[in-house]
Amino acid sequence: MTEELFKPRRARAAHAQGKRATLKDVADRAGVGQITASRALREPGKVSPALRARVLEAVEALxxxxxxxxxxxxxGASRVVPVLIPTLAHAVYVxxxxxVxxxxxxxxxxxxxxxxxxxxxTEAKLVSTLLGWFPAGLLLAGVDHAPPTRLRLQQAVAAGLPVVEFMDLAEAPLDMNVGFSHPAVGAAVAAYFADRGCRHIAYAGTQASHDHRSTRRLQGFRAELAARGLPEHYALRSEEPFSMALGGRLLAELLQRHPQVEAVFFANDDLAAGAVLEAQRRGLRLPAQLAVMGFNDLEIAAAMHPSISSVAVDQYGMGQRAAALLLERLAGGAPAATRLDTGFRIVERATTAGPGAGA
Amino acid sequence: MTEELFKPRRARAAHAQGKRATLKDVADRAGVGQITASRALREPGKVSPALRARVLEAVEALxxxxxxxxxxxxxGASRVVPVLIPTLAHAVYVxxxxxVxxxxxxxxxxxxxxxxxxxxxTEAKLVSTLLGWFPAGLLLAGVDHAPPTRLRLQQAVAAGLPVVEFMDLAEAPLDMNVGFSHPAVGAAVAAYFADRGCRHIAYAGTQASHDHRSTRRLQGFRAELAARGLPEHYALRSEEPFSMALGGRLLAELLQRHPQVEAVFFANDDLAAGAVLEAQRRGLRLPAQLAVMGFNDLEIAAAMHPSISSVAVDQYGMGQRAAALLLERLAGGAPAATRLDTGFRIVERATTAGPGAGA
DNA sequence: CACCGCTTTGGTAGCGCTACCATACATGCT
DNA sequence: AGCATGTATGGTAGCGCTACCAAAGCGGTG
Incomplete structure (x- = not known):
């Protein structure tokens, strides 16, 4: 009659785990308690060498x-860290x-x-679902979140979940923050052009309503131009996603509206590359008649002919640091810094070379 | 004395999940059994509209x-699918x-x-760990696996785990397979050059001992040359990882060893781009004196000046199809095909334009 | 009106592991 | 020797959910 008790009550979902050895199997084979087997694997120091060896042997054998x-x-904890980025369609986030x-x-x-x-x-939905995985931490692109998402994240942080926001700097980060100042980028590029004698300096970007970082670059850009008494209304932003072709169209429209424009700061290198091709079709001399600056310093910026000036950001390093910060927190220690500015660098190439926007 | 029984026995890992509502909370609030709440969320059709509404209200409220x-x-099942690719350092896999x-x-x-x-x-270790997540399926780049890994995967497949190998075609796939034939690519490029009158046709690649797919392209390449009675020993493979700079060095070494080489098929576009720059430094006319073909048709191939011919593969489509196959299987139906050839296409650009390797 | 079969709902056991506690034993001290 | 202290090992409960089974509700049939 005890037979009843021993027969498995149900067939498992017949998945990959079908007949896999469990910790109990390991423990039985090694002749130790289940918990000792568990410890031998997770905290080897707390188990005598003899038992540990037996356990490892069993693990191997099974x-x-x-x-x-x-x-x-x-x-109540896992070793999974969700990373939320805007898209894989753009080389920048890779x-x-x-x-990370x-x-x-x-x-x-x-x-x-x-x-x-x-x-x-989409971010809201992802945050909800991913929190369901007991993540060890959370990495989020950007510092702009819908209020309900923000609230949920704040609760998670309060409960001890390490969160790193990256790609941007926040006044009041949810928790930790690794990035650079987008307004500062905009201002630096505006200053760069202005210092070279340009007066009619434009900004061209995409996804106006969604890409908050591009918006902030534009804000810094405009502020710097205004501070120098230069016109700051040459800005064109499409709602389309970026592509090289769009860069050409943006330049065409910009020049149609404001033929006097001498320099353009594009929201990314793909746009800039498309614009360079369009400028060449129009027979414009770069940078003499038109100076162009991209953003992100992708490979294409250096590969194009003429090569395109751009703003370089250490994406890889940012990822490493964001992950490192998270790991420090997980290791128990308070991390050295909770807000890291990774900076940026203007890479001067052919499309902006020389003083006075070329010549 | 029953007090004892009700006090929580331990403090949870004080993580993000600290005070989160459980299914039981939802059920209590909705005044239904826990299992009904569970069903209301997973199989709405099996619960009466009234209860379902109450449950959803509770979910919302809590x-x-x-x-x-x-x-x-x-x-015994999850909605996680691990994807194993060789690296993120190369744009190809993105x-x-x-x-996917x-x-x-x-x-x-x-x-x-x-x-x-x-x-x-590394693959072996990852497969082990990831199988521990009760994955819904598994996506693996390539069809070459270490024997123990292969064995473990076969067991998982036998137990019902859907596995898709991609990027390559296997004689005997573990389960499902989406990719294209690398030998066929090699042969097609060899034929392409030969048809244009080249006689001294070389192959240059990297990571000789690890990149099996590159090796198979070389095999197809050589076989085709041999079949046409052309020399097939102009092959140079470094162990270094690819980079543009390495492309230049490979070309330099190749030309030193075999000055008669007229055409080179590179294992990828970055190498080809580096080689083009090196050729320009040497004053070689492309494609008149040297024809160059890349592989993958990355953005850089079209952006370079001169633009570089390449072999295009629909990576995005391959990813979609691989995922779709997996989903079909998960949905219960046997997928239409278990082996999909996504093909490839030679994109002719300036570095190989015209007959006779230029003219 | 009793009976059958269907749908809707709930109880319970357990998935495989780890946290907490208890126990057994070795060590060092008075 | 007798006791406290520390170290190594094991027992047990339970994490939050879902599979299985049982029971209740309900309408239709002869």
Whole structure:
């Protein structure tokens, strides 16, 4: 009659885990308690060498792989870190992701990838779902979040979840923050052009209503021009997503509206590259008649002919630092800094070379 | 004395989940059984509209978010799909990842990112760990796996885990397979050059011992040359990872060893771009004196001056299809095909334009 | 009006692991 | 020797959810 008690009550979801060895199997084979087997794997120092060896032998023999899900449920913590970036369609976020991944991987954490498409609603949904994974931490692109999302994140932070916002600097970060100042970039580029004698300096970008960082660059840009008494109304922003072709169209429209424009700061290198091609079609001499600056310093900026000046940002390093900050917090210590400015650098190339916008 | 029984026995890991509402809270508030609440969320059709509404109201009011970990443990299945690619350092794998992510995201699955760095040992470790997450499926770059890894994967497949190998075609895939034939690419490029009158046709690549796909392209390349009675020994493969600079060095070495070389097929566009710059430094006319073909058709191939011919592969589509195949299987139906050839296309540009390797 | 089969709802056990506590034993001290 | 102290090991409960089964409700049928 005890037979009844021993027969498995249900067939598992017949998944990959079908017949996998459990920790109990390992413990039985090694002739130790289950908890000792668990310790031998997680805290080797607390188990005598003899037992530890037996456990490891059993693990090897049975091909045991820890069930992360059960572990996560029991401990209320996992080794998964979701990373939310706007999109994979743009090369910019990839080095960042790589930096994060390299650093987390080295420490045994997994990266769960999420893309928001610059939409707050998508971000909100992702944050909800991903919090359901008991993540070890959370990495979020940008510092702008819908109020309900922000509230939920604040609660999570208060409960001890390490969160790093990156790509931008916030006045009041949710928790930790690694990035650079977009207004400062805009101001620096405006100053760069102005210092070279340009007077009619324009900004061209995309996804006006969603890309808050581009908006902030434009703000810094305008403020600097205004401070110098230069016209600051040459700005054109499309709602379309970026592409090289769009860069050409933006330049065409800009020149039609404001033929006097001498220099343009594009929201990214793809746009700038498209604009350079359009300028060449129109027979404009670069930078003599038109100076062009991109943003992000992608490979294409250096590869184009003429090569395109751009603003370089250390995306990979930013990713590494963001992950490192998170790891420090997880390791228990308060991190050295909770707000890191990774800066930027104007890379001067052919499309802006020389004083006076060329010539 | 029953007091004892009710006091919580331990403080949870004080993590993000600290005070989060559980399914039981939702059920209590809605005045239904816990299981009914669960069903209302997962199988709405099986619950009466009235109760469903009450449950949803409670979810809303409490800000309930399902605990994915507990759900995964109880059901033996999760909505996570690990994707293993060689590296994020190369732009090639990103569109693939994007295709996968877009498709899976649309269906409510999460992507867990892993990179192998072309190392079988790393792949083995990742496969082990990731299997511990009760993944819904598995996406693996390449069809070459270390024997123990292969064995473990076969067991998982036998147990019902859907696995898709991509980027390459296998004689005997583990399960499903989406990719294109690398030998066919090599042969097609060899034929392309030969048809244009080249006789001394070389191959240049990197990471000789790790990049099996590059090796197979070389094999197809050589076979085609041999079949045409052309010399097939002009091959140079470095162990270094690819970079533009390395492309230049490879070309220099190749020309030193075999000055008669007229055409080179590079293992990727970055190498080709570096080689083009080196050729320009040497004053070689492209393609008259040297024809160059890249691989992957990255943006840089079109942006360079002269523009570089390349072999285009629909990485994004490959990712989408790989994910779609996996989803079909998960949906229960046997997928239409388990082996999909996504093909390739030679994109002719300035570095190979015209007959006779230029004229 | 009793009976059947269907749908809707709930109880319960357990997924595999880890936190907490208890126990056994070795060590060093008075 | 007798006791406190520390170290190594094990038992047990429970993490939050879902699979299985049982029971209740309900309308239709002969």
């Amino acid at each position: 091909g045991y792989v820890a069930n992360q899900v059960a572990s996560g449920l029991a401990s 080095p960042f992701l790589r930096g 991944h390299d650093e987390l991987d080295r420490h045994g954490y997994e990266v769960l990838l999420g893309t928001t498409d610059y939409l707050e609603a | 800000g309930y978010v399902a605990n994915q970990v507990a759900s995964g443990l109880a059901s 569109p693939f990842l994007r295709g 992510h877009d498709e899976l995201d649309r269906h409510g699955y999460e992507v867990l990112l892993g990179t192998t760095d072309y190392l079988e040992a």
